[in-house]
Amino acid sequence: MKKEENEAASWTICLECRGRGKKSRRLRKKVRLRYQMALDQFKKTKREGTAPVRPNKHQYLCLNCKGSGLIHSASPPIADKDNYPHVAIIGGGIGGVALAVACLHRGIPFTLYERDGSFHERSQGYGLTLQQARKAIKGLGVCSLKKGVVSTRHIVHTTDGKVIGEWGMRKWMQQEAKTSSKRTNVHIARQSLRLALIEQLGGHTAVQWGHQLVDFKDCKGEGVELNFKVGGEMKAAKAGLVVGADGIRSTVRSLLIGDDITPLRYLGCIVILGICPLAALEGLDSDLLDSATVFQTANGNERIYMMPYALDAVMWQLSFPMPEKEAKALSAQGARALKEEACRRTQWHDPIPQVLAATLDTQVSGYPVYDRKLLETEWLEKGGQVTLIGDAAHPMSPFKGQGANQALLDALALARGISSECGAFSRWKAVGIRDCVLTEFEKEMFARSASKVKDSAEAAQFLHSEIVLYEGDEPRGRCLKSKKA
Ligand SMILES: Cc1cc2nc3c(=O)[nH]c(=O)nc-3n(C[C@H](O)[C@H](O)[C@H](O)COP(=O)(O)OP(=O)(O)OC[C@H]3O[C@@H](n4cnc5c(N)ncnc54)[C@H](O)[C@@H]3O)c2cc1C
Numbered sequence: 445m446k447k448e449e450n451e452a453a454s455w456t457i458c459l460e461c462r463g464r465g466k467k468s469r470r471l472r473k474k475v476r477l478r479y480q481m482a483l484d485q486f487k488k489t490k491r492e493g494t495a496p497v498r499p500n501k502h503q504y505l506c507l508n509c510k511g512s513g514l515i516h517s518a519s520p521p522i523a524d525k526d527n528y529p530h531v532a533i534i535g536g537g538i539g540g541v542a543l544a545v546a547c548l549h550r551g552i553p554f555t556l557y558e559r560d561g562s563f564h565e566r567s568q569g570y571g572l573t574l575q576q577a578r579k580a581i582k583g584l585g586v587c588s589l590k591k592g593v594v595s596t597r598h599i600v601h602t603t604d605g606k607v608i609g610e611w612g613m614r615k616w617m618q619q620e621a622k623t624s625s626k627r628t629n630v631h632i633a634r635q636s637l638r639l640a641l642i643e644q645l646g647g648h649t650a651v652q653w654g655h656q657l658v659d660f661k662d663c664k665g666e667g668v669e670l671n672f673k674v675g676g677e678m679k680a681a682k683a684g685l686v687v688g689a690d691g692i693r694s695t696v697r698s699l700l701i702g703d704d705i706t707p708l709r710y711l712g713c714i715v716i717l718g719i720c721p722l723a724a725l726e727g728l729d730s731d732l733l734d735s736a737t738v739f740q741t742a743n744g745n746e747r748i749y750m751m752p753y754a755l756d757a758v759m760w761q762l763s764f765p766m767p768e769k770e771a772k773a774l775s776a777q778g779a780r781a782l783k784e785e786a787c788r789r790t791q792w793h794d795p796i797p798q799v800l801a802a803t804l805d806t807q808v809s810g811y812p813v814y815d816r817k818l819l820e821t822e823w824l825e826k827g828g829q830v831t832l833i834g835d836a837a838h839p840m841s842p843f844k845g846q847g848a849n850q851a852l853l854d855a856l857a858l859a860r861g862i863s864s865e866c867g868a869f870s871r872w873k874a875v876g877i878r879d880c881v882l883t884e885f886e887k888e889m890f891a892r893s894a895s896k897v898k899d900s901a902e903a904a905q906f907l908h909s910e911i912v913l914y915e916g917d918e919p920r921g922r923c924l925k926s927k928k929a
Pocket of ligand 1: 560835842
């Protein structure tokens with residue numbers, strides 16, 4: 445696909461697969477009959493033993509849309525206000541903006557509310573690695589990420605620069621091993637991805653900036669009343685479905701289930717981040733800074749991870765264990781103190797000290813790392829016409845690079861669910877949006893994201909332990925998994 449296509453095209457869903465990107469093949473007669481016989485037998489024996497599992501239909505890629513679920517259209521579909529609930533999306537981060545885009549393509553009416561006064565209000569400078577969501581962004585009409593950088597090599601070192609692990613496309617090609625384009629990752633600044641999605645919406649005016657949700661009331665089947673703080677004033681709104689995409693400190697989650705059941709859980713470490721333009725490193729010659737290499741260096745306590753942020757900049761992320769109180773205090777001291785702490789702890793092999801020293805204070809930030817206990821689907825059931833996506837639903841540590849990936853997948857799954865289960869011939873108004881869409885959506889979301897939350901929490905431990913120093917050409921943590929197995 446050409447790069448300009450993101451801007452030029454409007455999209456609507458592919459009617460052949462109803463926007464799912466996949467089609468299902470009917471079960472073969474033999475398989476259906478076998479299942480029916482097993483079920484009859486189970487019923488005859490008064491349900492003794494285990495019930496037979498209904499075989500899944502075989503799914504295959506929709507050729508009409510090449511699996512994206514979208515096709516070009518002259519203009520976006522007109523929102524169908526009669527047949528879909530009006531969706532209030534709370535939070536214009538990665539997940540919220542993605543959901544708005546997916547609703548737009550499906551003619552689902554929505555309003556996107558964001559607390560920040562504008563796109564640039566806060567520095568949100570860090571890079572994301574797109575893994576599974578590389579495919580999902582095509583389903584959001586983003587065919588090419590102009591600012592994305594592909595990495596083809598991942599290296600692990602000890603602090604003196606000894607290589608203890610290497611993998612990725614370049615290594616496999618050297619070995620003439622079987623390679624697959626699926627095994628490359630795309631790195632992109634969070635704000636660049638967010639902007640690519642906002643452009644799909646037609647630009648910044650599509651977002652209700654400066655709207656901070658403070659309260660809502662579910663009017664049991666009659667929609668939800670919302671209250672926002674806008675400037676110094678309160679403003680009311682109404683919606684048929686509310687989606688909390690308001691991040692790890694979600695107000696929607698807190699109003700829905702309270703903060704006591706699943707409070708923030710400190711994972712025992714702090715991350716300090718920085719972005720350094722390559723131009724600031726003149727005279728430094730390092731093949732680790734070739735804009736296609738990701739590397740990490742660790743000593744069993746501190747660990748630094750460095751990746752391309754853009755073609756002309758790298759992002760580093762130093763993490764180490766620290767008691768929560770100290771981590772909060774260091775973070776509160778601001779960029780200069782964070783950078784000093786980072787430099788002090790990483791007088792290691794080139795180019796680490798040089799990159800950290802050349803990073804401007806304004807490009808440094810740092811936070812204690814938190815997640816929350818996994819949500820149980822029952823806790824959301826009383827939510828009626830309210831649900832959660834992204835970090836609001838399943839916050840996780842950044843060490844597996846999965847948070848944004850999962851938020852994008854959540855957004856697409858929810859919009860697809862609304863599109864296929866609501867609409868002209870649906871009984872959703874009689875049955876309720878929860879029974880029609882939300883329960884099934886939440887079940888899939890929690891099943892998919894639970895292992896990511898768990899693995900990300902485990903990574904917060906083992907990346908700062910001796911385990912990280914194990915020698916092997918595979919991602920850290922995989923060895924832990926194979927040992928456990
Ligand atoms: C250092 C770091 C590195 C990371 N690296 C990766 C990575 O490589 N890959 C990856 O997949 N993930 C990564 N993540 C995680 C990823 O950034 C998050 O998981 C992702 O941004 C979550 O998206 P979200 O939309 O759920 O929440 P957010 O992006 O946090 O957005 C929430 C939005 O809601 C708004 N909001 C909050 N409260 C309200 C309110 N009351 N009313 C209205 N609006 C509100 C906020 O202003 C914000 O804009 C990383 C995170 C960090 C910190």
